[in-house]
Amino acid sequence: MxxxxxxxxxxxxxxxxxxxxxxxxxxxxxxxxxxxxxxxxxxxxxxxxxxxxxxxxxxxxxxxxxxxxxxxxxxxxxxxxxxxxxxxxxxxxxxxxxxxxxGWTAHADADAVLVRLLDAGIRVGALTNAGHAHQTAKLARVGLGERLEVLVGVDTLGYGKPDPRVFLEACRRLGTAPDRTAYVGDELDVDAVAAQRAGLVGIWLDRPGPRRVPVTDAEIAAADVTVIHTLADLPGILTRPPTGT
Missing domain, CATH: 1.10.150 (DNA polymerase; domain 1)
Incomplete structure (x- = not known):
């Protein structure tokens, strides 16, 4: 399920x-x-x-x-x-x-998780705060472009995250209800928290290494979002096996 x-x-x-x-x-x-x-x-x-x-x-x-x-x-x-x-x-x-x-390269855990989600019947897209053409070229260069059904950029509506309207527009284009859609990003505020405020399931990808902006433990606790440290953990959070009868 x-x-x-x-x-x-x-x-x-x-x-x-x-x-x-x-x-x-x-x-x-x-x-x-x-x-x-x-x-x-x-x-x-x-x-x-x-x-x-x-x-x-x-x-x-x-x-x-x-x-x-x-x-x-x-x-x-x-x-x-x-x-x-x-x-x-x-x-x-x-x-x-x-x-x-x-210098563009895909993260080592990216392609495998996209394949696993697609194989599970989950629709997959991207919402980015960069321009659509720029990100299309980036995804194509690193070999991930064909995995994504939808790409919404900052120029799609003329503004980007954390505005809730861009999350809702991305869901509309993906064809999924916001409360049945997860958003995964590396920034706590404009990604996970903003997605959750828009009605999606917010997931913060806190990769090892220096964060762009320091985040305190209190801020993480207050955000009340799911935290993962690698994309490999994502399918286990978003899918669960059916129960026996």
């Missing part, structure tokens, strides 16, 4: 190993623009996004270009790099994107 009829996944750092890809991208731009800068310091700053620029983009308040150019210049300011004007940023962004794409 299935506990859900569908599962929606976050993509970055859930299905795709994006943290490592960001490190590759930042190493490339720092080598050219800020030689000698500490890549791991830059990576922590980039992922933390203390100014909240990426989240402003997901709320529809800034364009992708605006948020990334601002973050690039903030990174340079912190590490001693040059100010990027529009033309300089274009070159920076092209270098960043090429290196970023070269």
């Amino acid at each position: 299935r506990a859900v009829d569908g599962v929606l996944f976050d993509i970055d750092d859930t299905l795709v190993e994006t943290r490592a890809a960001f490190r590759v991208a930042l190493a490339a731009v720092l080598d050219r623009y800020v030689p000698g800068a500490d890549v791991d310091v830059a990576l922590a700053m980039w992922r933390a996004d203390a100014g909240g620029h990426y989240r402003a983009y997901t709320r529809g308040e800034r364009t992708q270009r605006e948020q990334r150019m601002t973050r690039a210049n903030e990174l340079h300011a912190a590490l001693g790099g040059p100010v990027l004007d529009e033309d300089a940023y274009d070159a920076w962004d092209a270098l960043f994107d090429d290196a970023f794409a070269s």
Whole structure:
């Protein structure tokens, strides 16, 4: 018996190993623009996004270009790099994107869990806070694109998570009722908690290693969501064998 009829996944750092890809991208731009800068310091700053620029983009308040150019210049300011004007940023962004794409890989546990869910008759899709075309290319490159029936991006409705409307739209496209749909993502607040508030089953994938934003034990307890540390644990949570008669 299935506990859900569908599962929606976050993509970055859930299905795709994006943290490592960001490190590759930042190493490339720092080598050219800020030689000698500490890549791991830059990576922590980039992922933390203390100014909240990426989240402003997901709320529809800034364009992708605006948020990334601002973050690039903030990174340079912190590490001693040059100010990027529009033309300089274009070159920076092209270098960043090429290196970023070269670092994309699927998490080792991703494909197997997608296959197991599909074999169990569970519908599978993705809801992401990045653009649809960008994420389609990413999934195709890592070999996961054909596993997903639906992909909803931040540009589908013009805003993204944690807005409950994007979760409901993703369920609608997947063809499953929200209360019979799980959402799995690596961020406690915008993934698991937001999904649960939208009426889905929220599941937080807390992979080993540094979190993008620190989370306290009290915050985890207050969230009251299911926590897993590998996607391999997911099928056991979402399916259960039939009882004997």
